[in-house]
Amino acid sequence: MSTEHEPVVLDLAPPPREQVGPFLLLGLEKDAGPDEVEANWAKRLIWARKKQFRLALEDVNWAREIINQPEHRVRADAVSLNADTVDGMLRRLRKRFGAEENCPIGWHAVDVEKTHDEAFSVGTLPDPAEIRANLTMPRLPDGLPAASRLLESYVDAPLDPWALRLTPDS
Amino acid sequence: MSATDAPENGQLENGAKAIRCADAAHLIEQALETGCQTDRAIYLLALAYKRQGKGADARNALLRIANPDAHVFLQMGLLSLKEQQLVQAEQDFARVLQMDPALFAACFNLLLTRLSLGQIKTCAALAAQARDLAPSPEQRRLLDFLRAWLVSCGQRKHEGSFDLSLADMTPDEENALIDLARGLGRLEVVLELLQVLAVARPTSVQAQEAYIEVVLLKARHLVDRCEWTQAEKLLQPFVREHGIGKANQVALFNLLGCCTCLNQDSESAGEYFRDAIKLAPSDPRLQQNLALSLELDNRLFDAEPHWNRYFDLLDRHLPSPPGIANYPEQAAYVGLSRLAAKFAEKEKWPNAIQYQQRALRLRPRDTDALERLFHLYAQAKRPDDARKTLRQLQELKPQEPQYQLYELDLIEVNGLRDIEYLLGEIERVHEQYPNDARVDEKMVNTIGNVIPLMGNLCDQYTDQLNRVLSQIRRLPNYQINWSAVYDVMSDLQREFHKLRRITNRCLPLLTNEEHRRVVRNLAEHIDRKIEVCRSVRA
Numbered sequence: 001m002s003t004e005h006e007p008v009v010l011d012l013a014p015p016p017r018e019q020v021g022p023f024l025l026l027g028l029e030k031d032a033g034p035d036e037v038e039a040n041w042a043k044r045l046i047w048a049r050k051k052q053f054r055l056a057l058e059d060v061n062w063a064r065e066i067i068n069q070p071e072h073r074v075r076a077d078a079v080s081l082n083a084d085t086v087d088g089m090l091r092r093l094r095k096r097f098g099a100e101e102n103c104p105i106g107w108h109a110v111d112v113e114k115t116h117d118e119a120f121s122v123g124t125l126p127d128p129a130e131i132r133a134n135l136t137m138p139r140l141p142d143g144l145p146a147a148s149r150l151l152e153s154y155v156d157a158p159l160d161p162w163a164l165r166l167t168p169d170s
Numbered sequence: 171m172s173a174t175d176a177p178e179n180g181q182l183e184n185g186a187k188a189i190r191c192a193d194a195a196h197l198i199e200q201a202l203e204t205g206c207q208t209d210r211a212i213y214l215l216a217l218a219y220k221r222q223g224k225g226a227d228a229r230n231a232l233l234r235i236a237n238p239d240a241h242v243f244l245q246m247g248l249l250s251l252k253e254q255q256l257v258q259a260e261q262d263f264a265r266v267l268q269m270d271p272a273l274f275a276a277c278f279n280l281l282l283t284r285l286s287l288g289q290i291k292t293c294a295a296l297a298a299q300a301r302d303l304a305p306s307p308e309q310r311r312l313l314d315f316l317r318a319w320l321v322s323c324g325q326r327k328h329e330g331s332f333d334l335s336l337a338d339m340t341p342d343e344e345n346a347l348i349d350l351a352r353g354l355g356r357l358e359v360v361l362e363l364l365q366v367l368a369v370a371r372p373t374s375v376q377a378q379e380a381y382i383e384v385v386l387l388k389a390r391h392l393v394d395r396c397e398w399t400q401a402e403k404l405l406q407p408f409v410r411e412h413g414i415g416k417a418n419q420v421a422l423f424n425l426l427g428c429c430t431c432l433n434q435d436s437e438s439a440g441e442y443f444r445d446a447i448k449l450a451p452s453d454p455r456l457q458q459n460l461a462l463s464l465e466l467d468n469r470l471f472d473a474e475p476h477w478n479r480y481f482d483l484l485d486r487h488l489p490s491p492p493g494i495a496n497y498p499e500q501a502a503y504v505g506l507s508r509l510a511a512k513f514a515e516k517e518k519w520p521n522a523i524q525y526q527q528r529a530l531r532l533r534p535r536d537t538d539a540l541e542r543l544f545h546l547y548a549q550a551k552r553p554d555d556a557r558k559t560l561r562q563l564q565e566l567k568p569q570e571p572q573y574q575l576y577e578l579d580l581i582e583v584n585g586l587r588d589i590e591y592l593l594g595e596i597e598r599v600h601e602q603y604p605n606d607a608r609v610d611e612k613m614v615n616t617i618g619n620v621i622p623l624m625g626n627l628c629d630q631y632t633d634q635l636n637r638v639l640s641q642i643r644r645l646p647n648y649q650i651n652w653s654a655v656y657d658v659m660s661d662l663q664r665e666f667h668k669l670r671r672i673t674n675r676c677l678p679l680l681t682n683e684e685h686r687r688v689v690r691n692l693a694e695h696i697d698r699k700i701e702v703c704r705s706v707r708a
Contacts (some may be wrong), residue, residue: 014396015432019466024428027394031489047395054396070494078505081428081462082455083393085446086488089421093387098355106353107282109251110275113217114241 014054021080022063022073025055029084029091030077037067191221209235216245225249240270247279259283274303278313286354290362294320315339315347322366332370341376348380357391360384375413382408382418389425402429409442420450427459436466454483470512474521477509481528503532503539510542519550537566544576553580571603572612579616586627586668589620593675600679610681617676618685621692624669624676628692631665632699634658639706656707663703670696 014020023030026040041064047053048060066072084090093099098106135155140147195218201211216231229249235242247262263280266273277300284293297317304310318333325331339347344367351363361384367374368381385404392401405426408414414422427442443460450456457480464473481502490497506529513522523546530539540563547556557580564573578595581588596613603609638658642650673693680686 015434020396020432024393024432025396029489031491033492052395073491074494074497074500074504075508077501078508079462081431081459083390083425083428084455085420085424085450086453086455087417088489089417090386090390090425093383093421094390097352097357097360097384097387099357099387099391104254105251105256105282105286105355107286107350109248109279109282111248112241112244112273112275114213 017055017059017062018079020055022066022076023080024083025059025063026067028067029088030080030082032067034068037064191218194218195222209237213242213245220245220249225252240266240273240276243269244273244276244279247276247283251279251283256283256287260287272303274300274305277303281316282350282354285359286356288356288359290320290323290359294324312343312346315343316350319347319363319367322370323362332366336367336370339371341374344371344374344376348376352380357384357388361388378413379415379418382411382414382422386418386421386425389429393425393429398429398432402426402433405429416449420446420453420456423449424456424459427463431459431463431466436463439463440467452483454480454488457483465512470516474509477505481505499532503529506532507539507542510546514546514549517549519546522546523550523552535566537563540566545579548579556580570608571599571606572608574599574602575609575612575616583620583623586665586672589624589672590668592616592620593672593679596679597675613679614682614685617679618682621676621685621688624672625688625692628666628669628696628699631662631669632695635662635699635702638662639702642706659703659707663700663707666696666700666703670700 017025022028023032026037026044028036028040032040041060044053044060045057048055048057053060066076098104132155137148137151140151195215198211198215198218202215212231212235216228216235219225219228219231229246232238232242232246232249243262243266247259247266250256250259250262260280260283263276263283266276267280270276277296281293281296281300284290284296294317297313297320301310301313301317304313315336318335322332322336325333348364348367351360351367354360354363364377364381364384367377371377385408389401389404392398392404405422408422409426423442423446427439427446430436430442431439440460440463443456443463446456447453447460457476461473461476461480464470464476484498484502488498488501494500506525510522510525510529513519513525523543526539526543526546530536530543533539540559544556544559544563547553547559557577560573560576563576564570567573575596578592581592583589583592596616599609600613638655642655670693673689673696676689677686677693680689
């Protein structure tokens, strides 16, 4: 119950849909594309069905119909109010505050990934020069003089871990 | 430590890195296939998938880990966050914090996820916990302020006071916190937070601007829901606020004007739009809003200069919807034609003609525009201009038969002779184009316009007849000039006969049943009067 000093606020009936215009009715800017039109229409359809919207379901459909017909859309533009300025101030604010549809959260979550050392204990790696020095070359037949050179170059070539193929099908 | 969306993620999108991650994933997959089924290997595989942006694969890999630890759930929480599954992310982070209460990432992420979910009440304690775990002094200081900020939100509601430490923030720290708040994505929470900050730091321009921005956004959300009264109430207190940036002030006045107008107070709306125009005089949308509000207030003539300014400002800079070519030109054409029609409704022919001429200049070969201009000239009694326009129309569409009948609109019909001429022309065109619907329509309209005139003429003659009859009845026989009576009756009978002939010619041309009924009644009335004339003469 209102107190003595509280002003009485009259809740006026909404004006006719033509006065509201299809753009405000669907919450669209006048340059909205077809995807935006469909998304906003679908959202308002749900609101209207759940009685969460002041205007009727048929008004929502009417607005979509008007906007989807280019000739009617231009005519509706001429008689519809503009909620935003031509430089799109409110649209920029929407972006800045992440208030647009399907907009990801705007803060950076802290991501801690376990380091490789924590994930894998590979132990102490041996010195490659020592290993190379300890390699004993097999006796090669004199008839194949190039085999020795080939084996040496294979041992000296750097190892590419990305080129490793561990399974037979890869 | 790295951030999910921080520069590293950007680098991951870089092709070379993505390929390396793909290679790494491939290598680990092979390792797993060859039997290395360890939790560590699976964890690394999940990270490789995550870095490639394969959220579902990463989640599946994490779910395969036999003994998941806090880090595994942390990664699951981060994946949920990326998928905007805030409720799931909150549950994951809460679990991580339970498993490892010393993990700063879990505490910080949980804090911000809860804020994004609007659970502001529980966040002050969490902010204090995160502050204790923060690795750097800068982070500790920032989280200290965040805690104070959140505590102030609760205090303001219950006690109306604030945490005094909020006043100690540097501008950079304040900026960082405002950015953090902006990123929360939940408007009610951001509004509450920024309201507290604006009141706690009244001299901070950044805090004030951020607050008015979120107020504008909230109002826009209310307008989207058609809650114009609520939006107006929200915006109203900022009207007299000084120190708001120009762009925000323009947006504020404009939005307030729209709400006021939709709340059916077009006079106040006009004032708000005027205030907005003072700050941004080159915005066509504002000029249009003002003109529309004045029109709603039945002040078409006051709206005229603003419409003209709107048309002048319509250029290629006007944002256009996709798929409609040359939108500004189309908007101007439609707007000008509409104004011409508005002035024509008020029978302000010179204004109407001026706007229609401007519309025609935009589309000189548009026959609809030419037709409208022709009718306006005809209404304004400018037959020469009308004929000139009609010639243009006939040049553009020589095969249109109804244009021949347009000429008849220029005939000033004053008497029976004019009506007879009109009917003759109609019959001629009708014979020429017997089954043309456009001719028929125009013909019916033209005759329909003539019927009231026929009725008027009939009334005039009847009136004369009645006056003569009344004198005959009133005066003694010797005072009546019978030869004069005879002459008058002959004249009247002749005129009635002419009118009767015209009704006979009209009837076959009329298709409208109502028109036919009126003409039939008129013919019966004329017949009775002819009979009276004849009897008096006899």
